[in-house]
Amino acid sequence: MARTDIARRVYNHTWKVDPIIRSLLDTDFYKLLMLQMIWALYPDVDATFSLINRTKKVRLAEVIDEGELREQLDHARTRTLSKKELIWLAGNTFYGRKQIFQPDFIAWLADFQLPDYELARSSDGQYELTFHGKWKETTLWEIPALAIINELRSRAALKAMGPFALDVLYARAKAKTWDKVERLRTLPDLRISDFGTRRRHSFLWQRWCVEALKEGIGEAFTGTSNVLLAMDTDLEALGTNAHELPMVASALTTSDEALKAAPYKVLQDWNTLYGGNLLIVLPDAYGTAAFLRNAPDWVADWTGFRPDSAPPIEGGEKILTWWKEHGRDPREKLLIFSDGLDVDTIIDTYKHFEGRVRMSFGWGTNLTNDFEGCLPVDSDRLDPISLVCKVTEANGRPAVKLSDNPNKATGEPSEIARYIKLFGTEDHAAKAVKV
Amino acid sequence: MARTDIARRVYNHTWKVDPIIRSLLDTDFYKLLMLQMIWALYPDVDATFSLINRTKKVRLAEVIDEGELREQLDHARTRTLSKKELIWLAGNTFYGRKQIFQPDFIAWLADFQLPDYELARSSDGQYELTFHGKWKETTLWEIPALAIINELRSRAALKAMGPFALDVLYARAKAKTWDKVERLRTLPDLRISDFGTRRRHSFLWQRWCVEALKEGIGEAFTGTSNVLLAMDTDLEALGTNAHELPMVASALTTSDEALKAAPYKVLQDWNTLYGGNLLIVLPDAYGTAAFLRNAPDWVADWTGFRPDSAPPIEGGEKILTWWKEHGRDPREKLLIFSDGLDVDTIIDTYKHFEGRVRMSFGWGTNLTNDFEGCLPVDSDRLDPISLVCKVTEANGRPAVKLSDNPNKATGEPSEIARYIKLFGTEDHAAKAVKV
Numbered sequence: 001m002a003r004t005d006i007a008r009r010v011y012n013h014t015w016k017v018d019p020i021i022r023s024l025l026d027t028d029f030y031k032l033l034m035l036q037m038i039w040a041l042y043p044d045v046d047a048t049f050s051l052i053n054r055t056k057k058v059r060l061a062e063v064i065d066e067g068e069l070r071e072q073l074d075h076a077r078t079r080t081l082s083k084k085e086l087i088w089l090a091g092n093t094f095y096g097r098k099q100i101f102q103p104d105f106i107a108w109l110a111d112f113q114l115p116d117y118e119l120a121r122s123s124d125g126q127y128e129l130t131f132h133g134k135w136k137e138t139t140l141w142e143i144p145a146l147a148i149i150n151e152l153r154s155r156a157a158l159k160a161m162g163p164f165a166l167d168v169l170y171a172r173a174k175a176k177t178w179d180k181v182e183r184l185r186t187l188p189d190l191r192i193s194d195f196g197t198r199r200r201h202s203f204l205w206q207r208w209c210v211e212a213l214k215e216g217i218g219e220a221f222t223g224t225s226n227v228l229l230a231m232d233t234d235l236e237a238l239g240t241n242a243h244e245l246p247m248v249a250s251a252l253t254t255s256d257e258a259l260k261a262a263p264y265k266v267l268q269d270w271n272t273l274y275g276g277n278l279l280i281v282l283p284d285a286y287g288t289a290a291f292l293r294n295a296p297d298w299v300a301d302w303t304g305f306r307p308d309s310a311p312p313i314e315g316g317e318k319i320l321t322w323w324k325e326h327g328r329d330p331r332e333k334l335l336i337f338s339d340g341l342d343v344d345t346i347i348d349t350y351k352h353f354e355g356r357v358r359m360s361f362g363w364g365t366n367l368t369n370d371f372e373g374c375l376p377v378d379s380d381r382l383d384p385i386s387l388v389c390k391v392t393e394a395n396g397r398p399a400v401k402l403s404d405n406p407n408k409a410t411g412e413p414s415e416i417a418r419y420i421k422l423f424g425t426e427d428h429a430a431k432a433v434k435v
Numbered sequence: 436m437a438r439t440d441i442a443r444r445v446y447n448h449t450w451k452v453d454p455i456i457r458s459l460l461d462t463d464f465y466k467l468l469m470l471q472m473i474w475a476l477y478p479d480v481d482a483t484f485s486l487i488n489r490t491k492k493v494r495l496a497e498v499i500d501e502g503e504l505r506e507q508l509d510h511a512r513t514r515t516l517s518k519k520e521l522i523w524l525a526g527n528t529f530y531g532r533k534q535i536f537q538p539d540f541i542a543w544l545a546d547f548q549l550p551d552y553e554l555a556r557s558s559d560g561q562y563e564l565t566f567h568g569k570w571k572e573t574t575l576w577e578i579p580a581l582a583i584i585n586e587l588r589s590r591a592a593l594k595a596m597g598p599f600a601l602d603v604l605y606a607r608a609k610a611k612t613w614d615k616v617e618r619l620r621t622l623p624d625l626r627i628s629d630f631g632t633r634r635r636h637s638f639l640w641q642r643w644c645v646e647a648l649k650e651g652i653g654e655a656f657t658g659t660s661n662v663l664l665a666m667d668t669d670l671e672a673l674g675t676n677a678h679e680l681p682m683v684a685s686a687l688t689t690s691d692e693a694l695k696a697a698p699y700k701v702l703q704d705w706n707t708l709y710g711g712n713l714l715i716v717l718p719d720a721y722g723t724a725a726f727l728r729n730a731p732d733w734v735a736d737w738t739g740f741r742p743d744s745a746p747p748i749e750g751g752e753k754i755l756t757w758w759k760e761h762g763r764d765p766r767e768k769l770l771i772f773s774d775g776l777d778v779d780t781i782i783d784t785y786k787h788f789e790g791r792v793r794m795s796f797g798w799g800t801n802l803t804n805d806f807e808g809c810l811p812v813d814s815d816r817l818d819p820i821s822l823v824c825k826v827t828e829a830n831g832r833p834a835v836k837l838s839d840n841p842n843k844a845t846g847e848p849s850e851i852a853r854y855i856k857l858f859g860t861e862d863h864a865a866k867a868v869k870v
Contacts, residue, residue, distance in 0.1 A: 005440050164650045168613045174606030178811070215599045216811075376613070 020144075020151045020203060021076040024112065025085050025228040027143040028197055030239030032089075032227065036105050037245070037273050038136045047135035047248055048393040049142055051127060051149070052410060054433050055385035059125030063381075064152045069127070070119065072148045077114045086110055088231050095236075095277040114141055135248060135394065142244075142389040146198040149387060150369070154201050157381035165376045170205075172374040177209055177367075180343045181216035187350050190217070192361040193238045194224035195338050196368030199384055206368045210235070213367075222360065238362070240280040240306070241270060243401055244391045247285060251394040256422055264296060271302075279303040280336060286402045288315060290423035292322045300326040304334030304358070309403040311431070312337045312349045320357060330357040338362035340434060342370075386433045407433045455579075455586045455638060456511040459547065460520050460663040462578040463632055465674030467524075467662065471540050472680070472708050473571045482570035482683055483828040484577055486562060486584070487845060489868055490820035494560030498816075499587045504562070505554065507583045512549045521545055523666050530671075530712040549576055570683060570829065577679075577824040581633040584822060585804070589636050592816035600811045605640075607809040612644055612802075615778045616651035622785050625652070627796040628673045629659040630773050631803030634819055641803045645670070648802075657795065673797070675715040675741070676705060678836055679826045682720060686829040691857055699731060706737075714738040715771060721837045723750060725858035727757045735761040739769030739793070744838040746866070747772045747784045755792060765792040773797035775869055777805075821868045842868045 038045070053060055081089075086106055094100045101109075115137040120128040129145060131138040158166060184190060194213065200206040210229050213221040223236030230237035246263040253259040263285060271279060279302040283291040288310055300323060307315035316337070320330045334357070337349055341363050353359055371382040390410045391399045400411030400419045407430050409416055473480070488495055516524075521541055529535045536544075550568040557563050564580060566573040593601060619625060629648065635641040645664050648656040658671030665672035681698040688694040698720060706714060714737040718726040723745055735758060742750035751772070755765045769792070772784055776798050788794055806817040825845045826834045835846030835854045842865050844851055 005443070008440070162650070164646060168609060168647075171606040171609030172613070174603060175610040178603045178607070182811075211599060212603075215597070 017071050017075050019075050020072050020148045021079060022203065023085065023228050024079050024081050024114075024140070025089075025231060026147070026197070026203065027140065027227060028195075028225040028239050029094075029227050029230070029237040030225065030242055031140060031143060032101070033239065033274065033278065034241055034245060035136060035139055036101060037269065038139060039105055039108060040102075040273065041269055042135055042248070045135045045248065045252065046133065046393075046395050047138050047244075047391050047399075049131040049138050049145075049389050050392040051129040051145060051387070051389050053126055053385060053387050054407070055387070056124070056126075058153075058385050060149065060153065061121045061125050061127050063156050064127070064149065065156075066119070066121070066127075068152055069148070072152065073117055073119070073145070076144045076148065077116075080111070080113055081109055085231070092231075092237075097276060100274070112137075112140070114144070117141070117145075129389075135391075139244065139391075143198050145389050146387055147200060147203070150199060150384075151202045153385070154382060157379070161376075168376055169371070169374050173201075173205075173371050174208070174212075176370065176374065177212050178216065180367075181212055183343050183347065184217055184220070187220070187347065189354075190220040190346075190350060190361070191222050191359065192217070192220060192346070192363055193222045193236075194226065194229070194367060195239075195362035195364040197226045199365040199387070200368035201371060201382070207233075209368050225362065240278050241282060243282060243285045243308075243403075245270070246282075247391050247399045247401055248394040250285075250419075251391075251397045251399040259419075260294060260422060263291060264294075264299070267299065267302075277303060280334070281305045282308060283319070284309045284315075284404045286400075286419055286423040287425065287428060288318060288404050289426045292318070295322075297326060300328045304336060306336040306338055306362075307404075308339045309405045309408050310339075310429075312339070312341075312345060313352050315404065316349070316353060316357070331355075332358075334358040334360060336360045336362055338364065340365070342366040384434075402428075404428060405433065406430045452506050452510050454510050455507050455583045456514060457638065458520065458663050459514045459516050459549075459575070460524075460666060461582070461632070461638065462575065462662060463630075463660045463674050464529075464662050464665070464672040465660065465677055466575060466578060467536070468674065468709065468713065469676055469680060470571060470574055471536060472704065473574060474540055474543060475537075475708065476704055477570055477683070480570045480683065480687065481568065481828075481830050482573050482679075482826050482834075484566040484573050484580075484824050485827040486564035486580060487823050487825055488561055488820060489823070489842070491559070491561075493588075493820050495584065495588065496556045496560050496562050498591050499562070499584065500591075501554070501556070501562075503587055504583070507587065508552055508554070508580070511579045511583065512551075515546070515548055516544055520666070527666075527672075532711060535709070547572075547575070549579070552576070552580075564824075570826075574679065574826075578633050580824050581822055582635060582638070585634060585819075586637045588820070589817060592814070596811075603811055604806070604809050608636075608640070608806050609643070609647075611805065611809065612647050613651065615802075616647055618778050618782065619652055619655070622655070622782065624789075625655040625781075625785060625796070626657050626794065627652070627655060627781070627798055628657045628671075629661065629664070629802060630674075630797035630799040632661045634800040634822070635803035636806060636817070642668075644803050660797065675713050676717060678717060678720045678743075678838075680705070681717075682826050682834045682836055683829040685720075685854075686826075686832045686834040694854075695729060695857060698726060699729075699734070702734065702737075712738060715769070716740045717743060718754070719744045719750075719839045721835075721854055721858040722860065722863060723753060723839050724861045727753070732761060735763050739771060741771040741773055741797075742839075743774045744840045744843050745774075745864075747774070747776075747780060748787050750839065751784070751788060751792070766790075767793075769793040769795060771795045771797055773799065775800070777801040819869075837863075839863055840868065841865045 089101055090106050115133040118130045122128050131141045194210050196206055210224050223238040224230050225239045227237050245266045249266045250259050250262040253262050281302050283305055305319045316335050323330050323333055341361055346361050365384045369384045393399060398412045398415045400415050402409050402419055406428055524536055525541050550572040553565045555563040566576045629645050631641055645659050658673040659665050660674045662672050680701045684701045685694050685697040688697050716737050718740055740754045751770050758765050758768055776796055781796050800819045804819045810817060828834060833847045833850045835850050837844050837854055841863055
């Protein structure tokens, strides 16, 4: 029976927009956890987020149509949380804890819409996309802005391809992903989750990859950072906190002493608000070595660390040494690896630390955007790029990130110099930022 | 928009049968060419066709449900040619020739339906599927019978798999097929066609493979042996004749002399009926060496040979030598390879004969039924089997095939012995029959 659904076909042909952001929950879970803290403790702070494309050779303003970009950003701004979504946020158990979000916060979220954006083109072929406003509003732009740009770039690359070439492309990508699943299956105590929202090829592809892991590695797949996918596929929503907390807290300080103390002050506030399983330290905002050297002893009581810019084995070993120096048994501690992971890194790291520390892997770009070798023609148009959306100003003062990898530093050069003077550069090692 | 087409869903759930044979044209083109000859020259001959599974370890009667098998065979018997199909057969140009089918023959075809079948189970777990009746009716069962059994076996293997595992299975098979396409693209003057109907994984998968070759290697893809796919996808329908012609003609003889002459008599009749591009010799019914030794000189005037059971390079070389001994230039001749081809064999054979003879490849099982390594679990349930449907009797007399490979011989042992005595066994070399 060759039947055409005429109504669907007409609907498809007259679609105004094929939306990339379908819901405000299509974001990383840690953004909501951080948002509640920002809403509670920093309600009046202004924060500017800016798009930064570290892969300069990809001239985004020449690849992505400005009209389409505005259309997607405008569409994301129309989104509000649905009743079902609000009820789920209020009623679901996260990290074993009920009502992690306060009723007042949920009530405030009910009216939330993404604030306005500023879009211009730079002379070097990039988009200057900036979000000004209250931190508690601009912060939620980070993930949708990145997902929109990455997916528009994918769509541009696929535009000229016929249905058959597209079929082969996705067939190859599926086969490739499943080969990874089969390799990961061999690790008996693996704990891995999807952290790939911001760098994904597309929303539908991320969903396929999440379903692949759910089906393929079962219990070893502990969940996804994507709140919408967690809700829709009955997975745990995962994530804790990110660099923007110490970055804003540091930017707001007015003395070097206060700046040095800021990263720990943020952790204390976090502990007051959440505690429990959410006590994960992100140590590399200004370099892991400096962070550990200056850290109060109570930091060693936290559940674990998420080293996010050092090579995983090297970075992990430093933290293990530090725990031991502070009399803690690493086997009771957790390391969450989430920087530039591929199957080889995951397997090597797993085998290296097996039995010595609890581990978890937050798998990003290489899970949700790996189309290497999948295009029928040789092209780099689907290669992922290193695109971030960082807080660049807080209450008019420049925000800075150093990280363990100087190529990941962001901020004004003079301010970066000041931070380097204060935190040092021991252990900093430049490595190419692929994604 | 998550819209479900309720009507389609209900229709799908209440489907009585998911038909494997959708049309009488879902057969190999050479069956129709041979049918016209049988209809014209042997209208009253009886011929019995029998299913033979050479892969004995696969116990088909335990894998395939008898009810489902009968349902599919019965459904095939309901098929008649549609007006569109009859008009296409009458009006299309085949091998550059218009009206290859006579109006009387088309008129007779208009009422054609497949005759009855006999189905029983043998003690060793196989189906005994037999077609008795006029040759001009039973002959058309060969391809649908094989396609039905092969597809029912695929369906049985896939029945326990979830939608996700199926998605991965076909993704891998597509990726695998496309890798083959990319390898074949490197041969500048390749001529290749689909000969994979009888051994296909399924009808829809064959169609995908044919479309893959059409899209992927363009002009190098010269067509398909499947008449329905040729019609639907605007490709050339390809094929000439098969072993059943000399097998029946030989079985009907009453003396050794007549038996020795039968294979050449059939070719003369063929030439009278078709001529032109259809003059392809299939030399191995009773061994290629015997065929060439006894062949009259006019056989060397034919367009080419289709060696079908000897290793392609070895078998081809013998024919080249024979052409030269008869003063013909092989560069003006054509070799069609069609036995157990995979990409490696195709490339090796192509390179071996390049510039010395015209070549064409009829690609079968390895094109339309290669799922090796595609199942998410290790299993041989999708490995192709060596299943044939051969003429076993003509007017009550046993039919025999020897071929160049004793493992491909069919017929009664005493009759095989008689044929061997007459034709010899020089060059016969046993090799495992994979497909």
